[in-house]
Amino acid sequence: MPFSSAEPTKGVSHTRGHSITPSLNIDSLDRPIVAWADASQGNYEIYLRLFSGQWLDHFRSASVGGISNSTGPSLNPRLAIRKLAEPNADGLTQEMCVSYSEANSTSLEIVMRCSAF
Numbered sequence: 001m002p003f004s005s006a007e008p009t010k011g012v013s014h015t016r017g018h019s020i021t022p023s024l025n026i027d028s029l030d031r032p033i034v035a036w037a038d039a040s041q042g043n044y045e046i047y048l049r050l051f052s053g054q055w056l057d058h059f060r061s062a063s064v065g066g067i068s069n070s071t072g073p074s075l076n077p078r079l080a081i082r083k084l085a086e087p088n089a090d091g092l093t094q095e096m097c098v099s100y101s102e103a104n105s106t107s108l109e110i111v112m113r114c115s116a117f
Contacts, residue, residue, distance in 0.1 A: 012055055013047065013062075015040040023079040027094055027117075033058065035077035035098050038066065044073040046100050059115060067113050072103035074111070084116070092116040 013019035017040030024034050032051045037044045046068040048061035061067045068074035077100040087093050097114040 012036070012049055012051075013038055014055070015047075017041070019047075020044075021076050023077045023098075025079045025081045025096070027081050027096075028083045033079060033081065033096065035067075035079040035100075037073075037075045037077060037100070041065065043071070044075055045069060046074045046077045046098060048079075048098065058117070067098060068100065068102060068111070070102050070104075072105070074100050074102045076101050088116050090116065 012022070012034050013036060015038050017038055019036050019038045022034050022036040024032060026032055033048065035046060035048045038047045041064060045066035047066040048058050049055045050058040057063060077098050079096065079098050081094060081096045084093050084095055095114055095116045097112055099110060099112040102109050102111045
């Protein structure tokens with residue numbers, strides 16, 4: 001079976017800046033989710049999109065500042081998804097976590113952000 005893309009001329013990121021270091025995972029509904037570092041705003045930030053017939057800006061995570069929204073560069077995202085044993089209080093059944101490196105004025109730190117969906 002050949003590789004295919006839903007939007008071959010746009011790609012996943014479709015931003016003005018450099019998009020690097022993608023991380024891919026598949027949720028329990030078989031939808032791909034991609035996290036990447038993007039320098040569209042002049043500083044690398046971590047962005048996220050989910051594919052459900054088209055690439056969606058999941059929780060505004062591919063908007064200005066992404067999920068990192070930091071003053072220093074954020075790089076090397078790693079995406080993990082798990083199905084929750086039971087729906088949470090909002091009825092959500094999955095959780096995604098993204099870890100990445102983030103530079104500040106004195107050090108390079110590992111950051112992790114998680115969200116149920």
